[in-house]
Amino acid sequence: MSIRFASALSAVALAATLSTPAFAGETENAAPAIEQETVAEDDSAATLRAIEPVDLATANKAEDDTPAITISGAATLTSDYRFRGVSQSDEGMAVQGGITVTHESGFYVGAWGSNLAGWGTFGGANMELDLIAGYKFGIGEGTLDTGLVWYMYPSGADTTDFAELYAKLSGSVGGLGLTAGVAYAPKQEALGNAFPVGAPADPGDKEDNLYLSGDATYGISGAPITLKAHIGYSDGNPGLGPNGTSVAPTGTYLDWSLGVDIVPISGLTLSAAYVDTDISEAEANLIRPNFATLAGNSISDATVVFSVTASF
Numbered sequence: 001m002s003i004r005f006a007s008a009l010s011a012v013a014l015a016a017t018l019s020t021p022a023f024a025g026e027t028e029n030a031a032p033a034i035e036q037e038t039v040a041e042d043d044s045a046a047t048l049r050a051i052e053p054v055d056l057a058t059a060n061k062a063e064d065d066t067p068a069i070t071i072s073g074a075a076t077l078t079s080d081y082r083f084r085g086v087s088q089s090d091e092g093m094a095v096q097g098g099i100t101v102t103h104e105s106g107f108y109v110g111a112w113g114s115n116l117a118g119w120g121t122f123g124g125a126n127m128e129l130d131l132i133a134g135y136k137f138g139i140g141e142g143t144l145d146t147g148l149v150w151y152m153y154p155s156g157a158d159t160t161d162f163a164e165l166y167a168k169l170s171g172s173v174g175g176l177g178l179t180a181g182v183a184y185a186p187k188q189e190a191l192g193n194a195f196p197v198g199a200p201a202d203p204g205d206k207e208d209n210l211y212l213s214g215d216a217t218y219g220i221s222g223a224p225i226t227l228k229a230h231i232g233y234s235d236g237n238p239g240l241g242p243n244g245t246s247v248a249p250t251g252t253y254l255d256w257s258l259g260v261d262i263v264p265i266s267g268l269t270l271s272a273a274y275v276d277t278d279i280s281e282a283e284a285n286l287i288r289p290n291f292a293t294l295a296g297n298s299i300s301d302a303t304v305v306f307s308v309t310a311s312f
Contacts, residue, residue, distance in 0.1 A: 066104070073099035078307035081114050084211065084232055084247075085255025085277035087299040088128070090118030106137045108147075116153075119291060119299050122243055124155030134166075142171030149183075159242045162190040164209070179215040184208070185236075191247060195240040197286045209236035209247045224263040228273065231256045244290050249300075250283045259305075269309040276302035 074097065080087055081094035088094075098112035110132040117126065134147020145168040152161040164185040171178055185191060185208055192205035213232040220227070231254065238251025259273025277300040284291050284298040293299055 068104045070102050071099065072102070072312060073097070074309050074311035076307050076309040078305060080275075080303060080305045081116070081120070082275050082303075082305060083120070084234055085253075085257075085275060085279075085300055086119065086249065087293075087303075088114070088116050088118075088120030090293050091297065091299060091303065092117055100132075107135050109133045118293060119245055122153040122156030122160045122245075124153065124157070126156075127154055128152075129154055139169070140171075142169055144169050157243045159189045162188045175218055175221070177217040177219075179213075181211075181213040181215070183211040183213075185247070189242060191237055192241055193237045193239040194242040195244070197239050199239075203242065207237045209234070211235075226261040226263075228259045228261065229257070230259075240287055240290060246287075249287055249291055250279050253283075253300075254278045267311050269311065271305075271307045271309065273305050274302070275305055
């Protein structure tokens with residue numbers, strides 16, 4: 001991995017330029033999507049007396065009403081499931097949903113799922129199910145979110161599931177929300193280069209995978225609109241894995257997106273994003289027909305993804 005980290009320096013610098021907050025120390029995915037909360041100041045506070053009487057009964061009740069455990073979730077209908085710039089649904093629609101249980105200490109567990117097609121299909125239920133466990137806590141003026149994702153494909157082919165560690169540092173500068181992330185999957189057979197390009201098959205090979213990312217969001221004052229930008233760098237298996245796919249299909253590549261979220265009513269988000277990669281047609285041709293839709297198009301082509309999300 002030391003060689004890979006050296007090769008990734010330019011991408012790291014770009015992500016850092018985009019994502020490092022002004023405080024010494026980013027970033028939600030910061031997940032898929034970064035949420036911002038705006039706290040309005042109460043102008044009436046200036047009129048309060050210097051020492052306000054304390055209602056102990058009300059104070060105790062407010063403390064008791066704060067739940068130790070909170071549950072949140074969301075369901076999404078999207079025009080294309082793009083994972084790090086590459087379509088996992090044959091450039092077709094996907095239905096997705098997730099749920100997260102969070103303890104007041106910062107620990108949380110969750111699950112997220114989506115249907116798959118084409119490149120992302122491993123048979124069985126043709127479904128991706130991610131199991132997540134992590135811990136989020138304040139650090140300086142920002143927030144650090146660390147954890148583990150177990151990517152699984154229920155009743156799919158053997159050697160498909162793999163684990164990935166992640167860390168995200170988030171913060172804000174003025175009205176700009178910033179997130180810097182790193183995800184690392186240790187050597188596993190599911191990530192192996194079982195079918196190297198231009199070389200004999202190597203069943204049982206194990207490889208790792210590195211992903212660096214930077215995200216930025218900007219909420220427009222007085223409007224339920226948030227602008228978003230993302231850039232990511234992948235460094236992994238430069239061929240096809242044991243099931244004919246790869247988390248990093250060309251070994252190393254960049255993905256990026258520019259988008260907007262609109263919240264017309266609480267709990268409902270309308271999104272649109274332009275998504276692209278720097279994977280060339282020549283690189284895509286090396287791993288065809290796997291790396292293509294049924295119509296023969298590269299699944300890393302630029303596209304605009306639309307989605308509707310309901311959350312609670």
